[in-house]
Amino acid sequence: MDLFTPEQPEWTVEQACVAMGQSESTVYRYFRSLAAVGLIFSIRPGRYLLGPGIIHYERQLRLSDPLIRAAEPAVVKMAAEYAEQGLIFLSRIYRDSVMTTHEHRISAEPFPEGAFGRGRLAPLFRGAPGLALLSFLEVRTVRSIYQRVDSGDAEWLAFKRRMRAVRGLGYAVGVDDPDPGVLHVSIPLKQDGHGIAGSLTVALASGPDNAAAIEKSAALLAVAAKEIALQARKDAPE
Numbered sequence: 001m002d003l004f005t006p007e008q009p010e011w012t013v014e015q016a017c018v019a020m021g022q023s024e025s026t027v028y029r030y031f032r033s034l035a036a037v038g039l040i041f042s043i044r045p046g047r048y049l050l051g052p053g054i055i056h057y058e059r060q061l062r063l064s065d066p067l068i069r070a071a072e073p074a075v076v077k078m079a080a081e082y083a084e085q086g087l088i089f090l091s092r093i094y095r096d097s098v099m100t101t102h103e104h105r106i107s108a109e110p111f112p113e114g115a116f117g118r119g120r121l122a123p124l125f126r127g128a129p130g131l132a133l134l135s136f137l138e139v140r141t142v143r144s145i146y147q148r149v150d151s152g153d154a155e156w157l158a159f160k161r162r163m164r165a166v167r168g169l170g171y172a173v174g175v176d177d178p179d180p181g182v183l184h185v186s187i188p189l190k191q192d193g194h195g196i197a198g199s200l201t202v203a204l205a206s207g208p209d210n211a212a213a214i215e216k217s218a219a220l221l222a223v224a225a226k227e228i229a230l231q232a233r234k235d236a237p238e
Contacts, residue, residue, distance in 0.1 A: 001039065004050045012046050062118075067092075067189065067197050068102045070232040074224040075200075079106045081220055084213070086204035089116050090189075091129040092197075096149045097121040098130040101198065111182070116203060125150060125159060128174035132186035132199040135166035171218045172199075175206050183210055185217035187225050191232060200224060 003011050003019060011019075016027045031048060034040040038053025062068065067090060075088050089103040100120040124130040125146065134142045139160065146156055166172045174184040186201040202217040 001034070001050075004040070004048075009049055010047045012048070062102075065101065066232060066235060067228075070235055071102065071189070071200065071224075071228045072104075073231065074227040075102075075104045077227075078202075078220050078224045079104055081216075082106045082202075084204050086202060087111065087116060089129075089201050089203065091122075091133065091186075091199045091201060093124065093130075093133055094121065096124055096145060098124050098127075098133065098199075111203065123178055126174075126178045128172040128184035128186035129199050129201045131162065131166055131172040131174070132188045132201070133196055135163040135172065136188045136190070136196050139163075169218075171221060173214055175210065179203075181206050183207075183213060185214055185221060187218070187221040189225055189228055191229070197232075200228070 003016055013024060013027050013031055016022075016031070017024050020027060022030075031040060035042070035048070035051070038051045038056070040048045041051035042048050071090055075090075079088055085107050087103055087105045090101045091098045092101050093099075098121070100116050100118055100122075102118060103116050122129065124134070134145075142163070143156065146159065150156075171185060171187045174182075174186075176182065183204045183206040184201050185204075186199045188199050189197045191197040200221055202221065204213055204217070207213075
């Protein structure tokens with residue numbers, strides 16, 4: 001599935017064989033299995049695209065994701081407190097990246113449509129959304145992930161210090177990282193007895209009054225996180 005990208009949305013079995021280093025019969029079986037459940041489909045003989053089955057499962061995810069369902073009322077309430085242009089989004093760890101799982105636009109904000117849209121991947125070890133998530137995980141777990149995606153003890157020690165600072169504050173801040181001109185303020189979303197469910201982030205245009213925006217956003221995020229945790233407990237099955 002990772003073969004299919006905006007840069008190369010169509011693949012033949014032969015092309016996939018070369019990219020994956022697999023035999024034609026093996027790749028054909030993969031493609032046939034994916035096509036059978038609608039995850040890929042062919043609009044021209046022998047050429048495959050991502051299929052409509054993904055849209056079906058995407059809708060199911062949006063309607064059934066417990067974090068989104070618990071967060072939506074608090075996010076809408078929080079957005080009403082902003083006169084600034086910007087957006088609020090939820091993130092989760094996906095492989096070695098941080099993925100946006102839901103976004104709520106505060107107003108006609110300055111970011112391009114889809115800039116922080118659902119499914120968008122960002123570097124896990126750069127920016128506030130990932131830092132807020134990682135800072136509240138076990139350090140040895142974070143170190144294991146870090147070793148897969150980066151290297152260098154000096155950089156790890158610096159990142160470890162940043163995580164310690166975030167744990168002290170309760171939230172993470174990022175300016176121009178990884179998105180130029182954007183201020184991120186992020187808070188972890190904790191789930192009872194199950195660690196970290198995700199992070200909640202406010203994204204605003206960076207400007208001369210960042211300090212005031214950070215203070216306001218951190219306070220609103222803290223309230224929202226408590227409301228989300230309470231709603232999640234109410235929604236949890238008996």
